[in-house]
Amino acid sequence: MAQSKAAAEKKKLDKADVIARTVMSQQSFYKSIDCNENHRQLLETMVGAAIWYLPQGKELWTGEISVEAIKKLSETKKLDSLTKDHNYPRKVAASELFKVDWSKIPIPHEEVLNRYQTKYGLYNYVLPEENKRLVQYQKGHVFVSPEDSYIQAGIPLRKLSHEQLKMIRKGDRQLAELVISNQINS
Numbered sequence: 258m259a260q261s262k263a264a265a266e267k268k269k270l271d272k273a274d275v276i277a278r279t280v281m282s283q284q285s286f287y288k289s290i291d292c293n294e295n296h297r298q299l300l301e302t303m304v305g306a307a308i309w310y311l312p313q314g315k316e317l318w319t320g321e322i323s324v325e326a327i328k329k330l331s332e333t334k335k336l337d338s339l340t341k342d343h344n345y346p347r348k349v350a351a352s353e354l355f356k357v358d359w360s361k362i363p364i365p366h367e368e369v370l371n372r373y374q375t376k377y378g379l380y381n382y383v384l385p386e387e388n389k390r391l392v393q394y395q396k397g398h399v400f401v402s403p404e405d406s407y408i409q410a411g412i413p414l415r416k417l418s419h420e421q422l423k424m425i426r427k428g429d430r431q432l433a434e435l436v437i438s439n440q441i442n443s
Contacts, residue, residue, distance in 0.1 A: 269312055270366055273373070276307045277365035280354045287355045297352075301397070304354060305347030311373050313341060313380070321414040322382040324437050327425065329384060331433035334426050340388040341380040344403035346395040350377040387412050415439065 286292050287300055318341075322330075326339050354369065362368045381403075383391070387410070393399070394406040407414055415436050417425075425433045435441040 265312070270370065272307070272311055273369040274366035276304060276311075276354070277359075277369045279307065280304055280351075280357075280369075281359045281365060284355055284359065298348075300355070301348040301351040304351035308347050308350050308373065308377055311370075311378060313378065315419070317374070317378045317380055318419075319344065319379050319381050320416050320418065322417055322422070323384065323387055324413050324415060325384050325387060326382045327415060327417075327433050327437055330382075330422075331425050331428070331430050334428060336382075336422075336426060339382040340385045342383045342388050342391055343377070344379045344381065345377045346397065346400060347377075348397050349395070349400050352397060381407075381414060383412060 283300055287297060292300075322339075329338055330336065350372070354372070357368070359365055390410045391406055391412065394409040400406065417436060421432060421436065421441075425436070432441070
């Protein structure tokens with residue numbers, strides 16, 4: 258078991274290393290006058306896609322879930338009926354990585370991994386249809402912050418602990434109602 262955990266960690270580090278190397282190798286072109294908007298968008302899409310392939314474990318859940326997702330979860334009890342909406346759009350994350358001064362970063366893959374674990378990889382649980390509503394507020398040219406995107410899309414979030422999430426999945430409708438009505442804290 259320890260060996261497979263070590264192998265998973267190595268795989269994650271390898272992916273972060275490739276992302277860092279890709280960004281650093283393309284950064285001068287990205288910032289150059291030769292790089293037009295189409296080029297930038299493609300580079301951001303490619304790096305953003307690579308970020309998407311980093312592991313998405315439960316430790317990256319912010320503890321926030323939409324009111325509608327709580328309702329659905331209390332009915333279905335299935336977490337897989339919900340969508341993991343990442344706080345930071347992948348292309349926004351990629352754009353930020355292209356703006357980093359990598360000459361000041363001693364271990365680039367650790368920087369990528371740290372940003373992923375503290376910012377880019379964080380997600381909230383929402384309904385699939387809410388996720389679609391969020392898209393228009395998470396595009397690079399209009400994105401301000403995760404909080405702003407949710408406000409603009411009209412999606413209220415509630416904070417839950419992992420234990421409370423588990424209790425709602427097991428059918429605790431009273432807890433779900435208390436969380437929805439904002440009468441309980443995580």
